[in-house]
Amino acid sequence: MSNAVALREKLQQHFSKIPANEQSSAWEQMWQQKVTPWDRSKPNPALIEALKKEKKLLGPSVVDGKRKKALIPGCGGGYDILLLASYGYDALGVDAALSAIEACRSLHNAENNAEVKQYPVKSEDIGAGSADFQQADFFKHEFAGQFDLIYDYTFLCALPPEIRPSWAKRMSSLLAPDGVLICIEFPLKKPLSAGGPPHGVSAALYYELFKTPGVDPIRDENGEILSIGRPYATDGLKREARWIPEESHHAGQGMDAVSFWRHCNQ
Numbered sequence: 001m002s003n004a005v006a007l008r009e010k011l012q013q014h015f016s017k018i019p020a021n022e023q024s025s026a027w028e029q030m031w032q033q034k035v036t037p038w039d040r041s042k043p044n045p046a047l048i049e050a051l052k053k054e055k056k057l058l059g060p061s062v063v064d065g066k067r068k069k070a071l072i073p074g075c076g077g078g079y080d081i082l083l084l085a086s087y088g089y090d091a092l093g094v095d096a097a098l099s100a101i102e103a104c105r106s107l108h109n110a111e112n113n114a115e116v117k118q119y120p121v122k123s124e125d126i127g128a129g130s131a132d133f134q135q136a137d138f139f140k141h142e143f144a145g146q147f148d149l150i151y152d153y154t155f156l157c158a159l160p161p162e163i164r165p166s167w168a169k170r171m172s173s174l175l176a177p178d179g180v181l182i183c184i185e186f187p188l189k190k191p192l193s194a195g196g197p198p199h200g201v202s203a204a205l206y207y208e209l210f211k212t213p214g215v216d217p218i219r220d221e222n223g224e225i226l227s228i229g230r231p232y233a234t235d236g237l238k239r240e241a242r243w244i245p246e247e248s249h250h251a252g253q254g255m256d257a258v259s260f261w262r263h264c265n266q
């Protein structure tokens, strides 16, 4: 058995014994035991592609001299936070595990040392934004305002499926009126019955979760999500774009897609 497969099994076994409402504090143990099979020690190439390809949708990261604010819930080792900061955003990474936040801070300190700098600054004119990290539970933390950009990669799939409606509600309430949420949908094509984390997702899942944030999607007798055509709620998010990344941590495996969401009244 490969090391990655063994780590994935250990992760799944660990969470199979923990009730849904206690799972956020159970990640620390995985970090301490270095059971972090998702960690590729670099930003996700799919996020780089998203920032380059969807410039128009995302708009500039600095407007009238003011930097836009970005959030990554469940930021893990913090690589994507440094990437967003290098694109000019003031970026905040939040993770429930203190060890994750310590890893982020030491990565940031190392990156501040010119010798190991690997994140390009987008342009001399705007320079890099700030990178900040906080240990907090995404569902309980009192954030200071909303965010212009939110990014989810392997956070939704890390949560127990029954928490998904709360995730959608929280995302939509933290997204600024004209903000953009980027989701890397992963793992596609993994049935929910296979367990997790990572728990399987689908394009229809995101669609239904965001249409009426806080409401559980309706499923058929096989557990497949039914699109029942209910109207958008006032805090609903609509999908603006979706594509398969050319390069990503899982490119070519049919396991991920990138989608972009904004408030439906925008």
Ligand SMILES: C[S@@+](CC[C@H](N)C(=O)[O-])C[C@H]1O[C@@H](n2cnc3c(N)ncnc32)[C@H](O)[C@@H]1O
Residues within 6 Å of the ligand: 023, 024, 027, 028, 038, 039, 040, 073, 074, 075, 076, 077, 078, 094, 095, 096, 097, 100, 136, 137, 138, 139, 153, 154, 155, 158
């Ligand atoms: C699968 S990892 C993904 C990390 C990161 N997004 C990446 O791509 O490397 C999921 C992360 O979410 C964090 N997490 C889980 N539940 C959380 C919660 N309720 N609030 C904040 N972070 C949470 C875990 O500690 C873990 O670092």
